[in-house]
Amino acid sequence: MKKIISVVVSLFMLLALSGVALCSDAAPAAKQKPAKVAKAHKAKKCEAAKVANRPYVSVQGGMAFLKNSDVSGKKTGEVGFDDEYAFGVAVGKRFGKVRAEGEIGYQENDVDKPKSGDMKAYTFLVNGYYDFLNRTKFTPYLTAGIGVAKVDAKIDKFAHVDDIGLAYQVGVGVAYCINKHLTVDLKYRYLAVSDLDGYRITSMNPEFATNNVFLGLRYNF
Numbered sequence: 001m002k003k004i005i006s007v008v009v010s011l012f013m014l015l016a017l018s019g020v021a022l023c024s025d026a027a028p029a030a031k032q033k034p035a036k037v038a039k040a041h042k043a044k045k046c047e048a049a050k051v052a053n054r055p056y057v058s059v060q061g062g063m064a065f066l067k068n069s070d071v072s073g074k075k076t077g078e079v080g081f082d083d084e085y086a087f088g089v090a091v092g093k094r095f096g097k098v099r100a101e102g103e104i105g106y107q108e109n110d111v112d113k114p115k116s117g118d119m120k121a122y123t124f125l126v127n128g129y130y131d132f133l134n135r136t137k138f139t140p141y142l143t144a145g146i147g148v149a150k151v152d153a154k155i156d157k158f159a160h161v162d163d164i165g166l167a168y169q170v171g172v173g174v175a176y177c178i179n180k181h182l183t184v185d186l187k188y189r190y191l192a193v194s195d196l197d198g199y200r201i202t203s204m205n206p207e208f209a210t211n212n213v214f215l216g217l218r219y220n221f
Contacts, residue, residue: 046177057091057092058219067209079111088104098129099129101129103145106120107121107210109210111155121208127144129141129142159206163197171190189211189212190211193208
């Protein structure tokens with residue numbers, strides 16, 4: 001959990017610094033008044049983009065903190081995983097304060113030593129978002145989604161998972177409007193997959209539950 005908190009704080013700081021750099025006024029002091037007009041004009045464009053019912057595409061990538069998985073049977077124990085990566089692409093559309101999208105994602109985590117192997121997940125989700133619209137360039141939001149995931153895991157030579165299960169996610173985030181087309185997105189998400197079966201041992205209780213932190217870019221048409 002400490003690692004997750006540190007990553008979230010670091011990304012928020014990165015987003016804030018990026019926002020300052022992108023929105024900084026490079027004009028000299030003598031031209032301060034026109035710069036203020038230009039800044040106000042950009043802010044109005046962002047406000048208009050927030051409420052425009054337009055389609056969008058997005059990409060996201062970040063850290064994946066996969067929880068341990070219990071294994072039972074001939075060999076019993078708990079399998080741990082390294083903190084690795086995840087990414088995804090999505091296509092969606094805004095409907096007022098609500099957004100709906102379809103997302104394809106991928107995640108991979110290596111097994112902690114001394115064991116060997118990895119766990120991979122291919123996710124196909126339908127996500128919904130509720131945006132807390134305001135007059136600033138920052139828009140907090142809530143998200144939830146449901147779909148399916150194909151999980152493929154190999155743990156040493158005694159456990160193997162290759163199954164499809166129900167996937168669901170919940171999360172929170174904040175979006176930063178660069179201009180009427182581009183939005184930077186910082187998101188925390190909890191993703192889990194249920195009803196997975198394993199084989200090559202007497203019995204197995206494979207689990208897939210992960211805390212992810214994403215930094216993404218959204219293009220609004």
